[in-house]
Amino acid sequence: MRKTRRLAAAAAMLALATVLAACATTSSKIGSGPTKVAGKPLNGGTVTVAEVGESPNFIFPYPPSTNSNGYNVNLTMGLWPYLVYAGDGGQSIVNPRESLYQSLTYSHNNSVITMVLKPWKWSDGVPITSRDFTFVYNLLKWNYQNWIGYTQGLFPVDVKKVITPNAHTVVLDLTRSYNPTFYTDDVLSLIALMPQHAWDKTSLSGKVGNYDETKAGAKAVYAFLQKQGGIMGTFATNPLWQVVDGPWKLATFNSNGYYAWVPNKSYSGPDKPRLSKVIWTPFTTDTAEMNTLRSGTTIDLGNLPLNDVSQTSDLEAEGYVVGVLPVAGVAEIVPNLWNPVNGPMLRNLYIRQVLEYLIDRTQIVKKVYAGYADPGNGPVSTLYGQQWDSPLEKAGGPYPYSPSKAIALLKANGWKVVPNGTDTCQHAGTAAGDCGPGITAGEPLQFQLMYTSGIASFDQQNAAIQSSEAAAGVKIILKPEPFNTIVSTTGYCNQQTHPTSTCSWQLQDYGYNPYTLDPSGAGLFNTDGFGNYGGYSSAKENQLIDATEYGSSSAAFFAYENYTAEQLPYLWLPNASNIFVFKKNLAGITPWNPFSGTLNPEDWYYVKPGS
């Protein structure tokens, strides 16, 4: 479920971030949960999973560009898994065993991919073939602009042609060379196969044909499937959605977000479901979910808000085990380098370095997140992807908390430092020892920090930042706002366009950016990245990111990572983990997959204690 994160699921993950990252000041300790539960594995049983917040509203695995509901992936992932399965146990790696491909070979300077599909079958017994891939390609080729998962320049527009030499082989001829890791991890992992033999039609009663092979036909089929995909009342009954290649089939769906999976008896993959049913039950708020957990009734697996960590012993008494799931992503404060007031100041790297030196991330992890957070040493989480962490990040990043270094930097650049007051620029100018370009004499070192309101941990975190920055005379004015207000009023600000109406924000902390399996900075830190709304722009950064996407050097990633960590396009913050609770006689849940999280119940089973 990784592209989930970057694309459709971005909103959901942010919602999860806000819901789950609620604060805690307690010191209760939580284990990572058992990997096995003693006892005899049982077949059958029902698991009820609590889902807080929004609910799925679309079942066709390619939602339109206007539907950003990330919970849709929760509904569809078990039915139509991706070609490339992200995460293996607790590791952030590709899981070839669960993936739909048998082999992936890159050739012709990594511009041609030969993919052999496993000899698996759809739930109606029809084999999965390369025709199913061309069906996906044909539909997306003519409709990619109406697909929420489309990323500028990538699949399907980067495909010159698709050749299918036989029923199980697909050859993708790409328009350029790619880094194989990037393309496998971040592009093919977004593609779910569709059953051409069942879905290539333009009406429910119409016959299946090869409509996708023409532009008009592909548009008609795509429109038909998208229309059907939005009719919530027929999700569980529409024959289209009963043809699946994943381990589960949809048995029930209520428009309020309650739905149930039952095993796909014809699933060809390695991990056949042992449970007889998995129910996803919606909760309006985490308060409601917590009350239900405490009453020890109907939930077998649910989220534990961080501000309720102190109640773990009560939940354990109710028969639950508590586990921690590190979140694949990066948390940050985004500086607006093109704010009309202090954008010029923020464009000076040393100012961003001062700000970062004054964030005591270690204490925030300890005090605000009770130890359950990634320290945020740079652009890549140290918790979820050890293999992606450069030595620099592993060592704590380039800017560990150091008020003395911050003060020294300020003094060396012409500032009058007033601890617990407001620093002012004493030596305006661009020479060595001056404040730097765009900073005027007497200008105060102060910023407004807008952050998502209503989340206790965010309040505590930003109050801590305000306090630690003040120690070196950096004045932070806190401005909590509802998440949607932040989103709707924040515009892209860069050198070319930074209207006051949407670029008046200065610093912003809205949550975190979810990551894909390959935590590339593409889209976040490159000049025209869709997530680069603070206007950071560096030719070297662009080159380094390009090298991770298009080059072949395995060293490229660390080069990108270290440079980005040092350049501070974002101010790095700790990223809170998710905490889950589950019934103690439920096994196979841990180690948590950082990408699919709780979406792989085919691995779960009940045990008979003491047997």
Add this chain to the structure above:
Amino acid sequence: MTWYLVRRLAQAIAVVFGVMVLTFILLHMEPGSVARAVLGLKATPARVAIFDHLYGLNKPLYDQFGVYMWQLLHGNFGISYQYQQPVSTLIAQRLPRDALLLGLSTVVALVIGVPTGIYQAVHHNELVDDAVAGTWFTLYSAPDFLEAFLLIALLCVEFHIFQPTFPGGISSVVGVLTDWRALVLPVFVLSINSVANFSQYSRSTAITVLASDYVKVARAKGLPRQLVLTRHVLRNSLLPVITILGLSLPGIVAGAVIAESIFNYPGMGLLFWQSALAHDYPVMLGGTLVIGIATVTGNLLADVVYGVLDPRIRYVSQ
């Protein structure tokens, strides 16, 4: 009477239309981009443009209003930006559930409040009057979320008597009724906040009625006390209650955000709240329309019922 009703109906339509115009303008004056609120911070300009085009947000405001009113006249409330579902479907799912929950709690409050109000009036200025009034005002002034949490902690977590939340699988009104263990607490919490209203209005009216000549005459004629209370005092004490009931109708359809949040009861209140945060104009407008209609209907019903309960009140053509 007929002419009076026609006139009130015409006024009601004008009022609702005015509310719609005002709401439409106010919503569109909100700062920020709808598309970005729905699609998220990383929505590309191209995606924002598609969104604006799809929902007509790139048209002038008067055009958008015209399109909206035209849709409305054809029974189309529009599509929710956030939920990607017809607004009429969203309202149809939630309104009956709220009507049940809030309607039940209003009935419970009424059944408790009016008799105790009359009882207090009969025992006017006695210790029992102060004790009952004190109890109702204490419950009235306590926040409903506090009452909800205390009751959940005691009756659900500690003693496992009731369910703290509604199961997510219930989507119909019938389903809600069959799971009565989940219904008890929200109905109770919502009603105990309203009892004070009903009891105190009934009490003050009943005190006046009890002192009136016709009650004194009835009692002097030897009518049993119970008969006097039920036939003369109760009926006349209901007039202010009718006003409160009429005014509570919009509240019943508008939902109760806090109770819905705590008891996992997705209704109109949460729908409006989440839609307001997400700039989901069609849902906000649809909800405003429903609440506007409920408001004028409630007022109209109250006026009509006045005439039924009190024969001295009659509406004549002017």
